[in-house]
Amino acid sequence: GAVVSQHPSWVICKSGTSVKIECRSLDFQATTMFWYRQFPKQSLMLMATSNEGSKATYEQGVEKDKFLINHASLTLSTLTVTSAHPEDSSFYICSASFGSMNTEAFFGQGTRLTVV
Amino acid sequence: AQTVTQSQPEMSVQEAETVTLSCTYDTSESDYYLFWYKQPPSRQMILVIRQEAYKQQNATENRFSVNFQKAAKSFSLKISDSQLGDAAMYFCASPTRGAQKLVFGQGTRLTINP
Numbered sequence: 654g655a656v657v658s659q660h661p662s663w664v665i666c667k668s669g670t671s672v673k674i675e676c677r678s679l680d681f682q683a684t685t686m687f688w689y690r691q692f693p694k695q696s697l698m699l700m701a702t703s704n705e706g707s708k709a710t711y712e713q714g715v716e717k718d719k720f721l722i723n724h725a726s727l728t729l730s731t732l733t734v735t736s737a738h739p740e741d742s743s744f745y746i747c748s749a750s751f752g753s754m755n756t757e758a759f760f761g762q763g764t765r766l767t768v769v
Numbered sequence: 770a771q772t773v774t775q776s777q778p779e780m781s782v783q784e785a786e787t788v789t790l791s792c793t794y795d796t797s798e799s800d801y802y803l804f805w806y807k808q809p810p811s812r813q814m815i816l817v818i819r820q821e822a823y824k825q826q827n828a829t830e831n832r833f834s835v836n837f838q839k840a841a842k843s844f845s846l847k848i849s850d851s852q853l854g855d856a857a858m859y860f861c862a863s864p865t866r867g868a869q870k871l872v873f874g875q876g877t878r879l880t881i882n883p
Binding site for chain 1: 804811812813814816819860870871872873874875876878
């Protein structure tokens with residue numbers, strides 16, 4: 654299957670600083686990528702849809718000014734958590750697919766963010 | 770709105786036995802796909818099996834099979850000959866209409882007892 658690489662795997666940052674998480678499709682082009690957030694022992698919650706060359710589409714309740722998404726190329730999407738606070742601590746996962754709504758989604762390894 | 774529901778927060782099974790995980794969904798679409806994903810302790814999401822709604826035959830992948838009941842909007846996962854490596858969170862998921870984004874169920878934590 655296709656490979657999606659997410660970096661870093663874990664990060665610790667101080668409250669008030671910004672953190673950038675990268676999601677790369679290594680062997681295919683992804684016009685659309687997705688960012689999820691997962692709290693402990695809970696399901697994946699979609700945060701936003703990242704579209705190459707255009708603005709991201711955020712789900713209801715997700716602060717777009719706090720979670721900045723950039724999809725500058727067909728293989729890279731980034732999520733920047735701005736002015737991070739302890740409540741932003743969570744597990745963030747990206748995914749990408751080839752393009753059809755019915756094809757398999759390939760997931761990154763996830764990033765564990767801890768804000769202290 | 771599309772919804773996916775998993776009513777079993779936790780399940781356990783003896784090694785080598787068979788276990789079935791339940792999933793129900795709600796959709797207005799006539800043609801759609803359904804997925805089961807596995808999330809082991811590493812937290813990497815792995816596709817287990819996929820079912821096409823217009824196919825009447827239940828999908829099968831080695832020890833994993835589904836019982837797809839379209840009229841009842843039910844999509845259960847059967848794991849045969851359970852192995853210790855099957856221990857994980859299992860999520861049922863379906864794409865939303867006109868988009869590629871997935872809606873996930875709440876998940877079922879599966880424990881394999883040796």
